[in-house]
Amino acid sequence: MFFLIGKAAVTAQANASATLDFDIRLKSRARIQLDDGREAGLALERGGDLLSDDSGELVVRIQSAPELVSIVLCGDAHKLVVACYHLGNRHVPLQIEPGRVAYLHDHVLDEMLIGLGLIVGREQAPFEPVSGAYETASHHSHPHHSH
Template sequence: MIRVADILAAGTWEGNPSDTITLDREDRHRRRAVLTGSGGTAFLLDQPNAVHLHHGDGLELEDGRIIEVVGASEDLVEIEADDMGHLVKIAWHLGNRHLPTQLMGQTLRIRRDHVIEDLVVRLGGKLT
């Protein structure tokens, strides 16, 4: 099986990719995985340490072809609170659970998860 020889950061490579691979956030954090692009290209990602792939990165295969990484669309929830104190408390609980959280100034953003959404509501958060 052909292997990934190099990971090229988004914006550092040119040309058209030979294939694309669409991955959600969890699937973009890998050390080793057999992947198949949307066009059928099967390849092996095998890194010494786990890497976080970003939307637009290029996976350069041993033969020079480039597979473009596409971030999958994911359902998100925006969290608001009555005041910054409550928002910080909610952020602490999310961080304590090691949940990826986007800090947006007066709001927080997380991936949809009904269990966490229920926790946030019980902590006084408002969901959108």
């Protein structure tokens, strides 16, 4: 069975889930597989983690799949800001937390940050980058740049 799903009402309770990597979660149209094996099609606006079919009977929670991410841990706030500056200048989506920055693994970016004196590690983890300012502003949109 194939479902076409889009944004769900905020009050809905999920009765299915789909664990998706970051690239798929960015798309507004995609063919996906629910965690229970059923196939579904996404047709949605960007953002949100609850989706439903037209009937409202199927409510799907979108979850972040573990992916290979590069992790920069640093107690020096200035070095971490410099790292974020250089990564942001390359339009790299970043997961920014106190003392830590993560991005989808890229050995070229790893080498650049190591060259700046930072220590870069890798791990399999869900990737939840910070939303861009244009994504949170309801009156303005900005296209996603893929690199």
